[in-house]
Amino acid sequence: MVTAADPVCQPVADLRSVTPKHEATGTAWASLGAGDGAGGGGSVVLTSYPEGGAKAWMSELRAAVSTCRDFVASSERGWKDRGTLKVSPTDGIGDESLGFSTVSAEDPGKGQAMTIVRTDGSLAVYLTSSEGEPIPAALMKTQHERLREARK
Numbered sequence: 001m002v003t004a005a006d007p008v009c010q011p012v013a014d015l016r017s018v019t020p021k022h023e024a025t026g027t028a029w030a031s032l033g034a035g036d037g038a039g040g041g042g043s044v045v046l047t048s049y050p051e052g053g054a055k056a057w058m059s060e061l062r063a064a065v066s067t068c069r070d071f072v073a074s075s076e077r078g079w080k081d082r083g084t085l086k087v088s089p090t091d092g093i094g095d096e097s098l099g100f101s102t103v104s105a106e107d108p109g110k111g112q113a114m115t116i117v118r119t120d121g122s123l124a125v126y127l128t129s130s131e132g133e134p135i136p137a138a139l140m141k142t143q144h145e146r147l148r149e150a151r152k
Contacts, residue, residue, distance in 0.1 A: 001004045002073065009068035018059075024049055029106050047122065047123050062098055085100050086101050101130070109130070112127055120147070
């Protein structure tokens with residue numbers, strides 16, 4: 001379990017938790033490399049949710065990212081993360097999308113960029129490190145279209 005020091009930030013902490021508030025009905029994870037059209041690499045987690053779950057979590061994430069600037073989270077496994085959140089543009093991908101980056105308080109040169117794309121009842125969470133190139137919007141749009149097609 002991952003817990004945010006400020007409850008307003010909990011939806012963001014839940015992105016890193018194995019026991020988030022919104023429990024997925026299915027999950028798939030993949031590492032993305034330069035050969036996948038993913039720029040400098042990264043990862044994607046695809047999750048599906050019961051009726052209304054993906055939309056509700058997206059709404060909670062949007063509120064958290066717009067309010068939570070100083071992010072502190074800790075895990076039952078003993079790690080602690082402290083950083084600053086910054087909203088980033090997402091070019092209107094999917095049914096709705098949200099982008100943000102975190103910059104480490106301990107090492108300001110380190111951080112992560114995250115883009116969350118909702119397609120119907122699924123979320124695709126794209127993650128890259130601050131050292132890597134962002135995941136191209138075209139790749140995320142293609143994944144959105146594939147998920148939409150699979151639901152037919």
